[in-house]
Amino acid sequence: MKKPNPDFDRTMIDGAGSLLSLIASGTATSRAELLDASGLSRATVTQRLNGLLASGLVCETQDTLPSGGRPTRLLAINAASGFVIVANIGETHIHLAAMDLQPAVLAETTLPFSITSGPDDTLTQISDAIAALAVEARKTNRLFVGIGLSLPAPVDFKRGCVVGPSVLPGWDEFDIIGWLKNRFAVPVYVENDVNLMTICEHKRRFPAIDDMVFVKIGTGIGSGMIAGGRLFRGAQGAAGDIGHIQFLSDDAPLCRCGKFGCIEARAAGWAIARDLSARGFRAETARDVIDLVDQRKPEALMLLRAAGRTIGEVVSDVVSILNPSLIVIGGTLARGGDLLLSGIRELVYQRCLPLATRNLSIVLSTAQEDSAMFGAAYLILDDLFGAAKIDQLLERYCNRAD
Amino acid sequence: MKKPNPDFDRTMIDGAGSLLSLIASGTATSRAELLDASGLSRATVTQRLNGLLASGLVCETQDTLPSGGRPTRLLAINAASGFVIVANIGETHIHLAAMDLQPAVLAETTLPFSITSGPDDTLTQISDAIAALAVEARKTNRLFVGIGLSLPAPVDFKRGCVVGPSVLPGWDEFDIIGWLKNRFAVPVYVENDVNLMTICEHKRRFPAIDDMVFVKIGTGIGSGMIAGGRLFRGAQGAAGDIGHIQFLSDDAPLCRCGKFGCIEARAAGWAIARDLSARGFRAETARDVIDLVDQRKPEALMLLRAAGRTIGEVVSDVVSILNPSLIVIGGTLARGGDLLLSGIRELVYQRCLPLATRNLSIVLSTAQEDSAMFGAAYLILDDLFGAAKIDQLLERYCNRAD
DNA sequence: AATCTTATGTATTTTATTATACATAATTGG
DNA sequence: CCAATTATGTATAATAAAATACATAAGATT
Numbered sequence: 001m002k003k004p005n006p007d008f009d010r011t012m013i014d015g016a017g018s019l020l021s022l023i024a025s026g027t028a029t030s031r032a033e034l035l036d037a038s039g040l041s042r043a044t045v046t047q048r049l050n051g052l053l054a055s056g057l058v059c060e061t062q063d064t065l066p067s068g069g070r071p072t073r074l075l076a077i078n079a080a081s082g083f084v085i086v087a088n089i090g091e092t093h094i095h096l097a098a099m100d101l102q103p104a105v106l107a108e109t110t111l112p113f114s115i116t117s118g119p120d121d122t123l124t125q126i127s128d129a130i131a132a133l134a135v136e137a138r139k140t141n142r143l144f145v146g147i148g149l150s151l152p153a154p155v156d157f158k159r160g161c162v163v164g165p166s167v168l169p170g171w172d173e174f175d176i177i178g179w180l181k182n183r184f185a186v187p188v189y190v191e192n193d194v195n196l197m198t199i200c201e202h203k204r205r206f207p208a209i210d211d212m213v214f215v216k217i218g219t220g221i222g223s224g225m226i227a228g229g230r231l232f233r234g235a236q237g238a239a240g241d242i243g244h245i246q247f248l249s250d251d252a253p254l255c256r257c258g259k260f261g262c263i264e265a266r267a268a269g270w271a272i273a274r275d276l277s278a279r280g281f282r283a284e285t286a287r288d289v290i291d292l293v294d295q296r297k298p299e300a301l302m303l304l305r306a307a308g309r310t311i312g313e314v315v316s317d318v319v320s321i322l323n324p325s326l327i328v329i330g331g332t333l334a335r336g337g338d339l340l341l342s343g344i345r346e347l348v349y350q351r352c353l354p355l356a357t358r359n360l361s362i363v364l365s366t367a368q369e370d371s372a373m374f375g376a377a378y379l380i381l382d383d384l385f386g387a388a389k390i391d392q393l394l395e396r397y398c399n400r401a402d
Numbered sequence: 403m404k405k406p407n408p409d410f411d412r413t414m415i416d417g418a419g420s421l422l423s424l425i426a427s428g429t430a431t432s433r434a435e436l437l438d439a440s441g442l443s444r445a446t447v448t449q450r451l452n453g454l455l456a457s458g459l460v461c462e463t464q465d466t467l468p469s470g471g472r473p474t475r476l477l478a479i480n481a482a483s484g485f486v487i488v489a490n491i492g493e494t495h496i497h498l499a500a501m502d503l504q505p506a507v508l509a510e511t512t513l514p515f516s517i518t519s520g521p522d523d524t525l526t527q528i529s530d531a532i533a534a535l536a537v538e539a540r541k542t543n544r545l546f547v548g549i550g551l552s553l554p555a556p557v558d559f560k561r562g563c564v565v566g567p568s569v570l571p572g573w574d575e576f577d578i579i580g581w582l583k584n585r586f587a588v589p590v591y592v593e594n595d596v597n598l599m600t601i602c603e604h605k606r607r608f609p610a611i612d613d614m615v616f617v618k619i620g621t622g623i624g625s626g627m628i629a630g631g632r633l634f635r636g637a638q639g640a641a642g643d644i645g646h647i648q649f650l651s652d653d654a655p656l657c658r659c660g661k662f663g664c665i666e667a668r669a670a671g672w673a674i675a676r677d678l679s680a681r682g683f684r685a686e687t688a689r690d691v692i693d694l695v696d697q698r699k700p701e702a703l704m705l706l707r708a709a710g711r712t713i714g715e716v717v718s719d720v721v722s723i724l725n726p727s728l729i730v731i732g733g734t735l736a737r738g739g740d741l742l743l744s745g746i747r748e749l750v751y752q753r754c755l756p757l758a759t760r761n762l763s764i765v766l767s768t769a770q771e772d773s774a775m776f777g778a779a780y781l782i783l784d785d786l787f788g789a790a791k792i793d794q795l796l797e798r799y800c801n802r803a804d
Numbered sequence: 805a806a807t808c809t810t811a812t813g814t815a816t817t818t819t820a821t822t823a824t825a826c827a828t829a830a831t832t833g834g
Numbered sequence: 835c836c837a838a839t840t841a842t843g844t845a846t847a848a849t850a851a852a853a854t855a856c857a858t859a860a861g862a863t864t
């Protein structure tokens with residue numbers, strides 16, 4: 001494999017990190033904007049930008065901006081210059097993908113997975129798959145920039161471990177970042193799947209919105225929050241864990257957490273499936289519920305609508321507390337569409353103060369199955385191309401080019 | 403009045419803003435730390451720091467740090483070099499204070515106030531009082547750095563106005579910042595009183611805690627949130643407005659907002675006073691309630707305990723959603739101490755997942771009446787001495803020194 | 805008091821960046 | 835095709851900051 005540019009010398013991109021960050025974040029997409037945003041002089045910007053262009057990390061796009069005179073050439077991160085590998089641990093499978101810096105999928109794999117597997121076995125399997133994907137991705141002379149892992153459990157993002165008892169027995173406090181860094185010399189990120197879906201939804205559809213909440217209603221119920229434009233994780237990474245908010249009533253059902261009356265036990269996929277089973281239907285998962293809804297079974301329609309109202313109670317609490325400008329409803333049950341949404345809207349507009357709902361939208365997610373994986377890619381790229389870490393990344397690009 | 407230092411020349415502090423910010427934020431308190439934190443060279447730091455010292459803005463403290471050799475001289479913002487004026491609009495009075503940069507009170511005034519006064523009249527009164535305080539404070543040759551206004555209503559911080567219907571009729575959308583800037587050529591900040599109390603509690607007692615919630619339980623109920631070390635305001639500045647979160651029951655009382663079952667109608671000062679009145683006591687305000695509690699009237703004790711549990715229901719929702727590491731309970735009813743606290747703790751530990759309560763503390767506020775005013779001062783100083791605005795502030799110091 | 809240690813200031817050289825001015829490039833509109 | 839217009843690169847002088855090395859300060863230790 002040839003190097004992308006043999007005339008490349010590492011001194012050419014000394015100090016170019018800030019420019020790279022500006023381009024990556026979309027703050028500056030042209031030379032003129034770069035001059036403005038960086039505060040550097042024309043000569044310096046030209047010199048450093050040439051370094052970045054020679055390194056292959058940055059490229060000029062096809063498009064130009066007409067300006068009345070010579071058109072402005074637009075700059076962008078060269079998506080082909082690197083790749084990330086993300087893995088999403090689901091309830092029955094692990095999906096892995098190598099993605100370029102767009103991020104767009106380059107290659108994928110799926111592994112079988114049992115929730116009872118310990119972290120060591122699972123991470124060994126994942127590592128092998130990562131290694132295979134990396135070999136593939138490297139064939140096009142890309143730099144391996146990072147690994148992202150999505151888990152269906154509360155995650156302490158900074159420490160990179162699952163915290164608290166969860167659906168993943170044996171993972172509590174296990175040092176995932178340490179384990180993976182031992183095998184791969186790249187930055188490793190671990191995050192909860194709902195948080196990653198939140199990031200994906202925010203980056204893709206609502207990048208301009210600073211305060212939003214994503215609610216995932218699938219087999220379980222969870223949420224992620226964007227506060228001031230950034231994911232809000234709370235003290236232990238448990239922020240947004242709304243599934244086990246309770247409200248009591250005469251018929252409060254038993255939740256899988258051991259308490260009575262949690263909204264999960266009232267409105268999550270498994271709870272609706274339970275209620276449908278009691279009425280003689282065959283239903284176990286959120287998907288079964290949606291299948292029955294699609295068949296227009298009246299009982300399923302009724303239960304989903306009721307679930308919407310139940311969830312609406314909690315969403316209205318969230319709105320009162322956080323005052324977001326957008327609520328996005330996702331997860332398998334969100335395929336129920338307006339059936340679910342109307343109940344949520346009903347309760348929110350009934351319960352919240354006018355001030356909080358004045359500019360509030362409540363919409364359905366358009367995210368696909370793979371949104372957690374894209375979220376992981378966004379998370380990695382935003383962090384690595386951010387001002388704080390960009391110089392380390394540049395360093396790694398240089399070492400490769402040697 | 404003499405200038406603090408006649409040998410002062412504005413070119414001496416060119417570029418010294420970043421150093422000033424580092425000192426103000428406490429990031430660097432010595433020359434060595436300044437060198438480290440700024441990344442500048444020894445010569446540059448010496449030169450700019452000398453400028454700051456000559457300007458009177460920065461001073462060396464009495465204390466030095468023993469180091470084995472020559473002791474390290476510590477640096478600090480010279481609290482005497484400037485002043486802010488803050489005003490707190492309460493239900494019956496407006497308190498004003500001039501404060502130095504510590505912040506510590508230099509002079510105070512109180513004005514009578516009626517909630518029905520319109521913004522124009524009120525601001526005229528406030529302005530006159532500010533002008534008088536400013537004359538006083540300027541006698542010691544200080545620079546007037548900013549004005550802060552605390553309001554008992556939801557505030558859109560960026561726009562500087564009250565939003566939504568509130569206890570302040572006629573103030574909705576009134577441009578307070580514009581009005582005051584018209585009269586005083588200094589930065590003006592407007593914020594909700596509970597948010598300011600939150601800032602005060604955070605800065606004074608828990609500066610190291612990144613995620614906390616302050617709950618004010620007085621005549622009404624409100625809260626403020628620190629998320630990631632910063633005040634979280636939400637989309638319209640209504641974040642933390644938890645007083646009107648409802649939960650239904652057979653005996654849901656009517657709230658002053660017009661809905662049934664809000665926690666305010668169940669557990670705020672006015673609601674307890676209402677219940678005590680129904681039992682033949684004379685009680686109207688939160689203070690009346692606390693007086694009866696102090697007299698150990700069983701009915702008052704019982705109602706306060708019950709209020710604790712009611713508030714605990716909402717606080718447990720807040721904990722589930724935000725995962726803070728600290729809850730601070732303040733406001734007049736917080737004088738009820740453990741009587742109130744135990745009910746809150748009981749519900750939170752009962753309802754929240756162990757992960758969320760593992761490292762959670764729930765404590766009483768120690769804040770005094772004036773905490774909103776100190777909060778306002780902290781808000782002003784943190785913003786003006788922050789990296790983003792420090793150069794403007796320096797500019798103003800220079801113009802004065804001319 | 806002499807010595808050690810760490811803090812702090814300063815002079816000098818070297819390097820990096822800016823400012824300025826100008827040259828060149830790539831369009832649009834006539 | 836030409837002029838107008840805006841984008842972009844580059845040479846040069848001027849400036850700011852860093853690096854280096856050394857000098858001095860102020861306490862602790864002996």
